[in-house]
């Protein structure tokens with residue numbers, strides 16, 4: 464069984480084993496591969512995306528392309544307006560640059576709380592995580608218990624290399640985020656993502672102003688073995 468077939472097997476297994484399965488799509492390279500596999504092979508998996516209110520225009524563009532050209536039904540989840548209003552009244556719109564704690568607070572309000580809402584009725588969720596993206600992700604399994612959300616977590620691309628992802632995208636002519644062509648391997652919110660240089664870690668463009676030992680994750684993906692998210696540069 465090749466990697467594509469293996470990933471399809473995981474997606475079908477998830478779809479057939481649980482009443483509601485949610486794919487949380489951020490429209491990065493891995494996620495557009497999953498969009499394509501889900502729409503063809505596991506169409507009952509519900510596709511959601513978190514609109515933090517701070518996404519790059521390129522992310523909205525590719526989101527709209529998948530909706531219009533591929534006919535995908537994508538449920539967007541937004542942060543609670545009261546949470547955002549009180550947060551920016553207290554600390555300003557760019558609070559994430561002030562401290563790691565404030566960055567985590569912003570991620571909690573704009574990402575984690577909406578994701579919790581999106582997963583409220585889900586029995587399993589799907590992510591585009593790959594093992595080689597970070598050391599702690601290397602210990603993740605294709606199917607595991609998600610300690611943070613108390614449901615099953617499927618990582619169907621866990622064994623894929625970056626080359627596998629791009630081979631699939633190119634051979635299937637999939638729409639992808641234009642920022643990938645501008646040296647953005649990992650794309651999140653606009654103010655917290657930058658291009659990387661040759662030789663830099665692929666995650667180096669995320670929250671780059673923080674200390675080297677800071678956690679370079681927003682808290683969506685907690686390693687069930689290590690019990691914590693990946694460390695920056697790890």
Ligand code: SF4
Nearest residue numbers: 559569570573652655
């Ligand atoms: S990535 Fe940045 S802007 Fe987005 S939620 Fe986290 S801290 Fe806020």
